[in-house]
Amino acid sequence: MWNAPAPEAPAGTRRIDVEALARVEGEGALHVRIVGDTLEHVALRIYEPPRLFEGFLRGRHYTEPPDITARICGICPVAYQMSSCHALEAACGVTVDGQLRELRRLLYCGEWIESHALHVYMLHAPDFLGYPSGIHLAQDHRAIVERGLRLKKVGNDVMVVLGGREIHPVNVRLGGFYRLPRLAQLRALREPLLRAREDALATVRWVAGFDFPDVEADRVYVSLSHPDEYPLNEGRLVSSRGLDVPVSAFEDHVREEHVPHSTALHATVDGEPYLVGPVARYVLNHDRLSPLAQEAAKEAGLGPVVRNPFQSIVVRAVETVYACDEALRIVEAYEPPEHAFVDVPPRAGRGHACTEAPRGTLYHRYTINEDGTVLDARIVPPTAQSQATIEEDVRDVVRGHLDVPTETLQHLCEQAVRNHDPCISCATHFLKLEVERR
Amino acid sequence: MAPLTSAVSRTADPFVRTGERPTLAVWKFASCDGCQLTLLDCEDELLAVAGQVDVAYFLEASSATVAGPYDVSLVEGSITTAHDAKRIREIREQSGKLVVIGACATAGGIQALRNFAGPDGGPDVSAYAAAVYAHPEILEALPTSTPVSEHVFVDFELRGCPIDKHQLLEVVSAVLAGRKPQIPNYAVCLECKRLGAVCVMVAHGQPCLGPATQAGCGALCPSFSRGCYGCFGPHEGPNLPALGDRFAELGVDADGWLRALRTYNAYAGPFRKEAEHVERTRS
Numbered sequence: 001m002w003n004a005p006a007p008e009a010p011a012g013t014r015r016i017d018v019e020a021l022a023r024v025e026g027e028g029a030l031h032v033r034i035v036g037d038t039l040e041h042v043a044l045r046i047y048e049p050p051r052l053f054e055g056f057l058r059g060r061h062y063t064e065p066p067d068i069t070a071r072i073c074g075i076c077p078v079a080y081q082m083s084s085c086h087a088l089e090a091a092c093g094v095t096v097d098g099q100l101r102e103l104r105r106l107l108y109c110g111e112w113i114e115s116h117a118l119h120v121y122m123l124h125a126p127d128f129l130g131y132p133s134g135i136h137l138a139q140d141h142r143a144i145v146e147r148g149l150r151l152k153k154v155g156n157d158v159m160v161v162l163g164g165r166e167i168h169p170v171n172v173r174l175g176g177f178y179r180l181p182r183l184a185q186l187r188a189l190r191e192p193l194l195r196a197r198e199d200a201l202a203t204v205r206w207v208a209g210f211d212f213p214d215v216e217a218d219r220v221y222v223s224l225s226h227p228d229e230y231p232l233n234e235g236r237l238v239s240s241r242g243l244d245v246p247v248s249a250f251e252d253h254v255r256e257e258h259v260p261h262s263t264a265l266h267a268t269v270d271g272e273p274y275l276v277g278p279v280a281r282y283v284l285n286h287d288r289l290s291p292l293a294q295e296a297a298k299e300a301g302l303g304p305v306v307r308n309p310f311q312s313i314v315v316r317a318v319e320t321v322y323a324c325d326e327a328l329r330i331v332e333a334y335e336p337p338e339h340a341f342v343d344v345p346p347r348a349g350r351g352h353a354c355t356e357a358p359r360g361t362l363y364h365r366y367t368i369n370e371d372g373t374v375l376d377a378r379i380v381p382p383t384a385q386s387q388a389t390i391e392e393d394v395r396d397v398v399r400g401h402l403d404v405p406t407e408t409l410q411h412l413c414e415q416a417v418r419n420h421d422p423c424i425s426c427a428t429h430f431l432k433l434e435v436e437r438r
Numbered sequence: 439m440a441p442l443t444s445a446v447s448r449t450a451d452p453f454v455r456t457g458e459r460p461t462l463a464v465w466k467f468a469s470c471d472g473c474q475l476t477l478l479d480c481e482d483e484l485l486a487v488a489g490q491v492d493v494a495y496f497l498e499a500s501s502a503t504v505a506g507p508y509d510v511s512l513v514e515g516s517i518t519t520a521h522d523a524k525r526i527r528e529i530r531e532q533s534g535k536l537v538v539i540g541a542c543a544t545a546g547g548i549q550a551l552r553n554f555a556g557p558d559g560g561p562d563v564s565a566y567a568a569a570v571y572a573h574p575e576i577l578e579a580l581p582t583s584t585p586v587s588e589h590v591f592v593d594f595e596l597r598g599c600p601i602d603k604h605q606l607l608e609v610v611s612a613v614l615a616g617r618k619p620q621i622p623n624y625a626v627c628l629e630c631k632r633l634g635a636v637c638v639m640v641a642h643g644q645p646c647l648g649p650a651t652q653a654g655c656g657a658l659c660p661s662f663s664r665g666c667y668g669c670f671g672p673h674e675g676p677n678l679p680a681l682g683d684r685f686a687e688l689g690v691d692a693d694g695w696l697r698a699l700r701t702y703n704a705y706a707g708p709f710r711k712e713a714e715h716v717e718r719t720r721s
Contacts, residue, residue: 049468049518049579051549055566061697067667071548071702074472074600122478122499133500135488145485153481164658166479167472167600168669171662179663340663376569414501 028422032398032413039398044391044417057377062088062346062368063174069364069379070168073423075118078111078159079357081172082233083364083379088174090248091351091368094344099337100176101233102330107162107169108232108355109327113155113196114166115358116278116320119421120203121148124313127415128210144206147199151320154189154196158327161185176341189331197324201296204317208300212310213412217396219389220272221280224356230288230322231281233355238284239269247354250363254380266388267380273388276360277420278315279306290329293322309393309419316421346372357382359423383422390420460509460614463495465529467515467522468549468583472600473540474498474514480603487610506532510613516542516549516583523580523589530590535613538586539606541599541702545671548599550583550705559717585705594619599669599702602654622653625673626666629657638665645685647698650676650708671703678712692720 028048033041053072057065065084070077082104089096096104121144122134131137138145156166161181163169171177222243224235238244243253256267266273274280282289283305286297297318306315348370354361360382367376397416401409464474478484478499494504511533517523530536541547556562561581586592596609596619605621612619622628626648630637638644638660646665648657652673659666672678678699685695699713 049522050567050570051468051518051547051583052552052563052566052570052579053548055569056548056551056555058569061694064697068548068701071470071472071599074470074475077470077472118475118478126501132502133493133496135485135493135500136502138485138488142485149481149484152479156479156481164662165600165655167475170659170664170667173664178659 030394030413030417032394034398034402037402039395039402042391042394042398044387044394054377054379057366057374060374062091062366062372062374065364065366065374065377066172066174067168067170072379072381074167075115075423076111076357076359076362077168078108078163078172079355079362080364081169082108082355083353083357083362084366085172085174086233086353086355087351087364087366088368089344089351090353091349091366092174092344092347093349094175094342096176096342099335100341102334103162103177103181104172105232106327106330107159107172109323109330110155110158110162112232112323112358113200113320113327114152114159115155115421116316116323117148117152117155117203119358120207120313120316120320121145121152123421124316124418125207125210127411127418128207128212128313147202151196151199151203154192155323157192158189161189173341174344176339178340180336180340183336186331186334190328193324193328193331197292197321197328200317200321200324201292204296204300204314204321207313207317210313212308213397213401213415214308215310215393215396215400216307217309217393218307219392220269220274221283222269222274222276222385223281223284223361224354225284226288228288230285230290230326231356235354237354237361239274240280240283241270241272243269247363248352250352250354250380251365251378254363254385256380256384267385268388273392274385275389275420276382276385277312278319278358278360279309279312280360281356282306282315282318289318289322290325292325293318296321309416312419312421346370357423359383359421360386381423383420386420386422390417390422393417393419459490459492461494461504461507462491462610463506463508463511463529463533464493464498465495465511465513465515466498467513467526467543467586468518469515469540469542469547471498471514473543473598474512476539476601476603476606477512480607483607487607490614507534508532509534510610511536512610513538513543513586514540516546516585517589518549518580518583519578520580521578526586526589535593536586536590537594537596537609537613538592539596539601541597541669541671542583543586544595544597544706545703546583546585546705548702548704551700553582553584553705554700554713556581559714583705596621597652597670598654602656605654623674624653625649625676626651626653626655626657626660626670629653629655630660633657633661635660638663639684639688643688645688645690645694645698647681650678650681667701668698668709669702671706672708676708678708679715682712682716692716 029045031043066081069080069084126137159166163171221240224231225238226235300314350367352365354363363380365378393416394413397412552563553561563579563581609619639646644665647668648666651668652670654670682695699709
């Protein structure tokens with residue numbers, strides 16, 4: 001457990017303890033210390049018990065990581081399946097294209113819709129409207145929450161048709177799928193996706209009207225980028241500082257280091273903290289959104305750069321429009337390929353991949369031998385990469401609101417963390433919010 | 439493991455209610471969050487369920503929490519730290535009925551692979567930790583990942599990696615009504631037969647753990663043209679040595695059979711014992 005003892009507060013210090021940050025996936029703690037008018041210390045501490053996937057992946061067969069690594073995260077299992085498939089296929093020198101590539105993209109769209117709708121409606125919107133949860137929100141705004149659940153369900157339906165179930169789908173394998181989706185079931189997704197796209201557009205309009213705290217932040221953004229499409233499974237690793245490299249160079253630029261105040265690892269890209277996720281993707285790729293999604297972004301008042309992290313909810317809604325649009329495009333153009341998968345025979349080698357999980361870039365790297373035994377695995381989840389920037393956001397919020405009551409400030413800090421939809425199960429890590437004030 | 443019928447023996451207990459409606463709490467231990475997400479994935483039923491109970495503690499979904507005791511606790515995840523071993527005892531004391539959900543909570547999950555990672559086949563976390571962290575010495579992890587039932591009395595164990603949402607709704611409804619949950623304990627094979635699905639092992643020669651695995655998924659993998667990989671864990675009294683022989687006939691070597699037994703339910707009795715038997719007889 002990544003659990004450093006909290007520093008003892010001296011006598012006279014005002015401090016608030018919240019057992020664990022709510023409405024995030026997994027468990028973590030946030031520690032804030034304010035002395036007079038000075039912010040002394042912010043640390044996002046993540047100490048969910050680690051499950052040590054990279055350890056037990058060693059010695060497994062190279063066909064197993066897609067199913068095994070899905071278990072890192074119940075909210076974004078497809079991301080793990082996609083990153084592991086692409087990395088292992090790269091190690092074996094196999095490329096999956098044509099309709100199989102499209103079906104993978106469709107499956108990923110399902111996960112984006114499901115995950116984004118969950119976050120927007122059940123986890124994040126309650127912050128802006130003053131409710132403790134989506135369930136409480138539904139007591140006053142049932143139709144709105146029902147719209148969110150309907151939207152989320154369509155994402156899940158896509159995953160069920162392609163993957164068999166929403167959480168830990170069973171149909172993904174190296175080279176493609178175990179079996180192709182039933183044509184009638186795939187075609188039947190069209191109508192619900194059309195409705196979902198309308199619901200997603202309504203979602204953008206809804207969240208664009210929220211009252212956003214006045215915060216501006218200049219961050220380093222990192223995501224995949226592809227010349228022809230909004231990034232999901234493929235592309236180069238790019239940053240707002242001009243980085244543009246193949247994903248195989250990920251570890252040459254991204255470093256994970258121990259920081260003295262925390263037991264967690266902080267990632268930097270070329271020495272700077274950075275952010276992955278919807279805002280980063282949008283900033284670096286907004287011109288490759290579908291015309292409808294671009295129009296929705298424009299109507300919502302989003303420019304080419306989003307500097308207010310609280311507006312991430314709008315970007316998430318815009319990406320949901322895109323995911324519905326893209327899913328529709330794939331469903332409408334789908335022609336069944338001859339085979340459900342291409343063969344991926346093992347060979348000794350190393351493979352790398354990044355794909356875009358709903359929360360941002362997810363890196364996998366595997367080394368396998370000629371029998372297909374995994375010798376080594378490395379996984380860098382999105383939340384671990386964004387962690388240092390999330391702390392920076394909390395610092396900005398505290399500095400900008402030193403005069404507000406502690407309770408309000410605490411709520412703002414929690415929101416500043418939830419803006420990024422952190423997935424602490426992925427980052428192996430616990431949010432305990434603690435504001436000390438003297 | 440606690441017997442699956444334990445809920446029955448306790449239905450005579452008066453159902454403790456702290457208010458107008460029963461209170462529900464959802465707890466997380468070492469896990470992927472997927473089983474509690476299953477509750478949020480009940481899009482059609484979620485608001486109806488929320489109308490029947492007071493959701494008193496569900497941190498993934500709500501920042502409003504109410505202190506215990508709770509009428510029903512759902513627990514996800516396995517016990518992997520000394521702190522969590524203490525926490526689960528506190529939760530048990532606060533809970534009228536304690537239902538554990540998913541392979542982590544019922545069998546230790548995939549992280550229970552550490553239970554066999556030592557040079558002698560016993561528990562060892564150090565090698566795995568060294569593969570992940572530059573400073574594994576600061577890790578405060580137990581050498582084992584264990585199911586909740588090894589620590590406290592459990593009223594009902596719902597299997598699956600992840601659990602099935604219809605089964606979850608059935609268990610929650612049954613526990614609230616004080617009746618026995620209607621959860622089958624037969625093998626996946628029966629679900630295949632009911633679906634009229636072609637047997638992937640007989641017809642296509644694919645290794646399949648279905649004959650040894652508890653039903654509940656709806657024979658998902660066979661209906662997607664792949665063999666079952668056992669994510670609901672062993673059903674009652676599986677003939678694993680016979681299934682191992684069949685796997686061998688289909689070209690699966692001893693390592694492959696061991697890997698098949700040692701995934702998401704590796705620490706569940708029958709899978710664990712068969713794997714230990716294979717290791718012993720091989721060396």
